[in-house]
Amino acid sequence: MSNRPSAKTKAIRKMGQGTGADYKPYITTSEFNSQGTTSVIKDWKTGRAVHCLSQGEMYWYYILRWDDTNVDVREQYPLDYTETVNIANEMGFPPPREIMTTDMLATKKDGTEVAYSVKADKQLSKRQMQLLCIEKQYWLNQGTECQLVFKSEMNTILASNIRLVTEFYDAALVFDVVSAIKHKIAIKEIEFDMGFKPIENSDLMKLLEVKNE
Structure with a gap:
């Protein structure tokens, strides 16, 4: 990675905060050396720039946003670091080295939320599986549904x-x-x-x- 702001700088910039047109993702595409499959797309309803770190994330954002039961979709949403460390310790996993993020957090019309982790395929490393378990438990603790979606299964x-x-x-x-x-x-x-x-x-x-x- 390059040009990656510190956690303190991100907090000052209010990255990972806000809703709707005012939301700022915690991670942006500019933080990566190679743009590769990263993309910045426009949310057609608010005009906000949406930062997708993979082609799968881009596809999933379009699909979620097209569904009118979702009134907001926030990408690269940060998780509380202390809580993720505590969950990792409880599970016997190495704790995350930095703030974890959820790929997409959708807010429904009724106010409920659904968290989505987007992966290219089902070939996941041991560490990826551990982090997914931490992420899912984090959202379960919040009373929020958490789903794992694969690009290979998307329309x-x-x-x-x-x-x-x-x-x-x-x-x-x-x-x-x-x-x-x-x-x-x-x-x-x-x-x-x-x-x-x-x-x-x-x-x-x-x-x-x-x-x-």
């Missing part, structure tokens, strides 16, 4: 289609018929099966023809 077609249509969530960005249809899908004025196949312009034009019949 990547759905995620990619969400990205395509939400580029035109803002009506001011609409410039032609196709982008207008994408806008209406993005604001959910028009229903479209997003998880079946990659969206093509011909599909959107057929959709318009059906709507105008």
Whole structure:
């Protein structure tokens, strides 16, 4: 890693704090030497820059945010260091060396939360498994559901289609018929099966023809 601020600096910058458009992730993509599969995407509902540290995180963010039962999704959410150390000691694991984070924390309409840990595949090291156990127990102690999700099991077609249509969530960005249809899908004025196949312009034009019949 490079350009990584200290925990004290992150606290001063209020990283890992806030909600909605005001949330600042505890870890940002700029902290990594190689950008690799990291990405900064735009939350189409708030305009906030969302820092995803893997392609799987990017896909999962789109899927979570598309679900209107989730009113907020916060990435790279920090866990209380002292509590994670205590949990590690209770489990007989080496304690974490630094503040742990949860990949995604979704807040539901009813105020409940669900924590998600996103992994590329199921081939996990012993240490990864230990840290996942610590993370899950942390959230159980908070009375919060914690789920482990794998990129290999995600509907990547759905995620990619969400990205395509939400580029035109803002009506001011609409410039032609196709982008207008994408806008209406993005604001959910028009229903479209997003998880079946990659969206093509011909599909959107057929959709318009059906709507105008």
